[in-house]
Amino acid sequence: MSLLAEQRREVIVERVRSHGAVRVSELAEHLGVSEMTVRRDLDVLARRRLVDKVHGGATAIGEHTTEEPGFSAKAVRELEEKDAIAAEAAGLVTPGSAVGLSAGTTTWRLAHRLAKVPRLTVVTNSLAVAEALHTGGAEGRGSTVILTGGVRTPSEALVGPVAIAALRSLNLEIVFLGVHGMSAAAGFSTPNLTERDTNRALVDAGQQLVVVADHTKWGTVGISTIAELNEADVLVTDAGLADTDRAVLEGEVDRVVIARPGRQ
Incomplete structure (x- = not known):
């Protein structure tokens, strides 16, 4: 017996909350309905602010300063x-550089591009970033990938004393930092206290700090500040950032780069 629309939507909300993120195809198969029906349900739930509708599915909403979405959700x-x-961001890296990459889904996307840059030494505390560099053929282009040790977090980061000790002995030319949130009051922040300390060690190891954060991170505040806005040499974000917010960032960060889809 098929579920009524409201019953179906209750199931969707429950799966989103329990998994953090779900895909349209998975929901359609689970519910025994068409993907078009699922998309209409997601439209309704998004208007009610019960889920966030994203490309290909939906994610949970209502995160607090200490809540950390899983890597697959983000x-x-x-x-x-x-x-x-x-x-x-990849355009800021030259062959032969020593580069640091924090954990995060934006730095993970960056890793796919840096895998094509020859002779890099890349230090990261992210399992996903290291895997992206490996599968992208970084070693075959003469690059070296160094993965710190540590305790694994929901964002696929390795954190804690082991990771911090490894990072404190390094000198990197450029560090790319992914963040949970950014705001005028809290700077660049994370919901994970232990990850904050590891990220701070990575920031301190670099001569240049580049923060990579899409516009939705503005106004989001994690419980712990990694760095103040004025510590970033470059912020790479996207055109979804409001002009007023961009003005605030340009008053603090040396250089704000607005990325637009389409660049290869």
């Missing part, structure tokens, strides 16, 4: 924006 959000940001 990976389906703002896909075009993250790819555009990654393309711009």
